[in-house]
Amino acid sequence: MKFPKPRILVIACNYCGYAGADLAGTMRLQYPPNALIIRVPCGGRISPAMILEALRSGYDGVLLAICHPQDCHFMKGSELCTKRFAILKYLLTSLGLEPQRVRLEYISAAEGEKLAKVIREMTEELSKLGKSRLILAEYIKTM
């Protein structure tokens, strides 16, 4: 079983990102099959642990697809997620992670096209990057 690379995890909020991905499907937009979408109730629910665990377990990149801040179904969730993500991304990139590997995009329920576009872009960028240095560090530790 060889699953296509680079492997991308999309953490999508129920009301926007996930619905946007549903719309991409309804519109039959094509994007590479290497992205796996997981649902959370709200951008505010996305904890740093989810992103860290994803990177550690071997994903080449993580995309957060959440509401535009002013449209958040839970009012503050997208804003909270944006703030937390900015800090996490800063820390990860300071540790040497390539910034392309973690990405946050506002994708509304009407922006199926944007979601497909972002996944295509990430796939292209991550293919160029190859294996993550952080994952290699993990690998060395286990030797």
Added chain:
Amino acid sequence: MSEEPRIAVYVCHCGTNIAGVIDVERVTEYVSKIPGVVIARNYIYMCSDPGQELIEKDIKEYRINRVVVAACSPRMHEETFRRVLERSGLSPYLLEMVNIREHCSWVHSDKDKATLKAIKLIEMGIERAKRLEPLTRRRVEVLPSVLVIGAGIAGITAALDIADAGYRVYLVEKEPSIGGKMAKFDKTFPTLDCSPCILTPLMVRASQHPNITLLTYSEVIEVNGGIGKFHVKILKKPRYVDEEKCTGCGLCIEKCPGRAFSEFDEGLGKRKAIYIPFPQAVPKVPVIDPNHCLYFQKGICKVCKRICPANAINYDQKEKIIEIDVGAIIIATGYDYIDKEFLKDYGYGKYSNVITGLQLERLVDPRGPTHGHIIRPSDGKEPKRIAIILCVGSRDITAGVPYCCRIGCVAGVKHAWYIKSHMPKTDVYIIYQDMRTFGKGYEEFYRRIRDMGIILIRGKPGDIEELPDGSIRIQVYDQVLDEVLEIVVDLVVLEAAVVPSKGTEEIAKILKIPRGPDGFLLELHPKLYPVETAVDGVFIAGFCSGPKDIPDAVAQAGAAASKALALLSKKVIELEASVAVVDEDLCSGCGLCIAACPYGAIELVRKEKRYVAKVREEMCKGCGACSAACPAEAIKVKHWLDEQIIPAIIRGAR
């Protein structure tokens, strides 16, 4: 998790929508071998009746306790399959849906890769399903009654709608009469129909409706419980007049020697110490103002008691607490005008010929202190030149009112019409910043009145000064002419900014309804849920959630009433089980979750010698902002636990 997971996996063909791209047989075969999976099947339409029966049968036959359905988006059919589980006696939260249509077969054309991805997604779903917990939705009975707080036009409309549908309504108003601000207006824009003529029939209908209990001169002081059954304490202030006995004859008022400024007439006229706020007041029962009553002040007089033919005067009446239980609450607590202190900059309170728009309404009203004549308050003469200033405080950040009041412009235009129609020879200036006439018929109304010969000055007034003869000199920079103008007028009318009423602030505290930066009550969602609040079962109508004109307030009241009715007609509701829960042993009481919660649903409570967070379940919407913020993983949202999501994520990476 008490029992070993026994998982059933169903792969839907969705006709050819899924099976046309994904090799469903291969998927089924593969997943059937995953540990924990007891049975794996594929079927042409899982959502069809036979598909659903298949699941029901398997649950019984194989003692299934987790169900994974790989089909379309959960946004489409999650509820359908949850009901199947419920029918089979399983908790609906033991279902996990895997989206292999929108997120897979529809977006990929490479059959092999799509099949691999489908397997991966199902593996992730199984991983999550193993860890799902059997949550039960709490069932709550909904009492067939509604409390409406505030009896202005919004509150009355909502109360009548609900009462007409056959449910009991408690309509609470803190003033002695219902009617609110609209009762003080002479006419309404843009139709110029007489305000009392359209309002008072509704007031009377509300008071006579068999399903409405009217509680005037009363305030809500405490609310406990939640959606379906709110326990409400209402304080009824003493009127010193027995509402049951009083016939409203008015003899007491006629004979009363005490005098005070009339609140209803905005201080322009006088009333007695025992008074009915205005002739059409409902209920038509007087109230004694102890601050101006000779009996309460000096222990003498008692004229009203002696003269009352119904023996209705009772000086010993005390405050009374009334307790009721209701299924839903509608807040319609309206607005106030900006603090009078602020208006001092415009000369209000300093110069007697500077009045507010509401005071002009009282002057024009035939029931008012001047019987409908517009006069200069300083000498009672007819003014020859009048200036109307718009945006007095509105859209003014320094006044703390950054928002538009939505009613000032058209009210100002209406006031210009009052003046022109009463005294055609009077010069009328409108000093405005932007003329915002957005509503139905408003622009046409503005054009019509403008063409009556109103002088429009676009700018913000500078110095406002009183001249020795009582007239007012206004300096204003005219943005159109690019010149500083100086006008001298006999009367200045201020269209003052609007702010949330005191009652709105108080009720927000009592019911814990979040307020926006403008101080108005926050709707659950500005677009999708404009009459719902963060507290389930509490709805909002009218000005309390932000500036509105009468048509909007009435429309929103109807919307709030229909939402409340939809709730009441269910009789029994189920509360969402996916809410936050606190592990008190782990909680350090740091309060980060409180800051993160958009609904104010978390509070700190004392537990022995420390504080811990506590979730008010009826307010929690299960968004999970708290759990992502908690440094100790002490607060979690059921059904969306890290230990359910992260294993699925990790599985996807393998």
